[in-house]
Amino acid sequence: xxxxxxRTADGWWVxxxxxxxPVDTKAVTTAELxxxxxxxxxxxxxxxxxxxxxxxxxxxxxxxxxRVVAQMVNYRSHARDSGFKGDxxxxxxxKASGSVSGxxxxxxxxxxxxxxxxxxxxxxxxxxxLPVGTVVEERDLPSYVAGLVxxxxxxxxxxxxxxxxxxxxxSYPTFTPAGPxxxxxxxxxxxxxLDLRLKLSVNGELRQDRTLADMxxxxxxxxxxxxxxxxLDAGDLLLTGxxxxxxxxxxxxxxxxxxALLPPGVKWKAFFKSQAKNPHYxxxxxxxxxxxxxxxGRIDLGEQRTPVAAAN
Numbered sequence: 001x002x003x004x005x006x007r008t009a010d011g012w013w014v015x016x017x018x019x020x021x022p023v024d025t026k027a028v029t030t031a032e033l034x035x036x037x038x039x040x041x042x043x044x045x046x047x048x049x050x051x052x053x054x055x056x057x058x059x060x061x062x063x064x065x066x067r068v069v070a071q072m073v074n075y076r077s078h079a080r081d082s083g084f085k086g087d088x089x090x091x092x093x094x095k096a097s098g099s100v101s102g103x104x105x106x107x108x109x110x111x112x113x114x115x116x117x118x119x120x121x122x123x124x125x126x127x128x129x130l131p132v133g134t135v136v137e138e139r140d141l142p143s144y145v146a147g148l149v150x151x152x153x154x155x156x157x158x159x160x161x162x163x164x165x166x167x168x169x170x171s172y173p174t175f176t177p178a179g180p181x182x183x184x185x186x187x188x189x190x191x192x193x194l195d196l197r198l199k200l201s202v203n204g205e206l207r208q209d210r211t212l213a214d215m216x217x218x219x220x221x222x223x224x225x226x227x228x229x230x231x232l233d234a235g236d237l238l239l240t241g242x243x244x245x246x247x248x249x250x251x252x253x254x255x256x257x258x259x260a261l262l263p264p265g266v267k268w269k270a271f272f273k274s275q276a277k278n279p280h281y282x283x284x285x286x287x288x289x290x291x292x293x294x295x296x297g298r299i300d301l302g303e304q305r306t307p308v309a310a311a312n
Contacts, residue, residue, distance in 0.1 A: 002148075002186065007061045008058060016050060018053055019049065019051060025040075030182070030235040031235030034147075040184065058180040059102045060178040061149055062100055063235065066233075068239070069238050070092065071238070071240050081246065090216075095176055102177065104304075105306060106309040107174050107282070107307070108310070109283075109284060113158065114276070115156070115281050116308070118154060118202065119153035119155060119242035120151075121152070121240055122196060123238065127234055129234065131227070134224070135227075140220065142187040145185070148301055150179065150292050151239050153175075154176065154282075155169055155175070177290075189298065195212070198243055199290065199291050201290075203286055204289075207280065223238070289305050290303070
């Protein structure tokens with residue numbers, strides 16, 4: 001069974017139901033905690049009464065600086081929403097680790113952004129170095145991936161689309177909420193990954209709801225492809241793509257064909273004028289709720305609840 005770990009300003013905690021037991025460790029970073037798994041196991045087996053989880057203020061269990069890498073268009077439902085047909089080549093992009101924030105922190109919409117979007121994603125937290133050239137088979141995943149975390153790949157769509165700039169559009173501060181839990185996996189837990197269901201709601205309205213079975217490039221293959229050019233280390237984070245249901249969707253084919261004939265400035269002005277009527281983009285005052293779990297609760301990453309705020 002997986003073990004859920006929580007991080008606060010006071011240190012690390014093992015979550016046991018509605019209570020948490022402190023981990024006796026000097027670890028400050030996620031990588032240091034992963035190197036001290038015996039301390040985590042000792043806390044889990046201690047039998048201490050612990051502290052109510054509700055009394056703790058969770059920080060991101062992924063400490064920074066670290067590498068934050070993401071997969072693009074990696075769910076079939078998202079590919080359909082985005083207008084893709086046929087085979088989709090695997091693609092990756094980087095996010096600034098300064099975008100990582102806590103599971104209860106506000107997502108801050110920059111003043112120049114009107115079209116703010118959500119993307120629930122399963123985050124893989126590396127537990128060991130992944131050198132360039134590594135080939136990862138399914139049976140090898142426990143050797144490289146230590147655990148899982150809920151992430152939200154928040155996106156400024158007008159920056160992403162008009163500049164074709166993923167790094168900027170997804171790297172503003174608070175654009176990668178992570179947590180609340182880092183779910184540390186045992187080798188036998190990896191057989192249950194495809195049962196994980198990702199759910200995201202905005203103000204109580206369900207927007208995204210898919211299992212990992214909808215994923216195009218699964219974790220072992222993704223790590224192999226990434227390792228062709230990118231080294232990862234313990235504590236680094238890989239976001240594995242989002243299901244369909246985001247606010248942004250491809251326009252109808254007829255509109256797309258007409259748009260292709262227009263100068264870029266005119267095309268994007270028309271596109272975002274139409275998007276202004278879309279009620280699904282995030283606005284200050286909205287609350288995003290995200291969960292990832294297996295139906296039987298064997299792996300349960302907790303609930304991430306983030307309000308949306310305007311920049312000061």
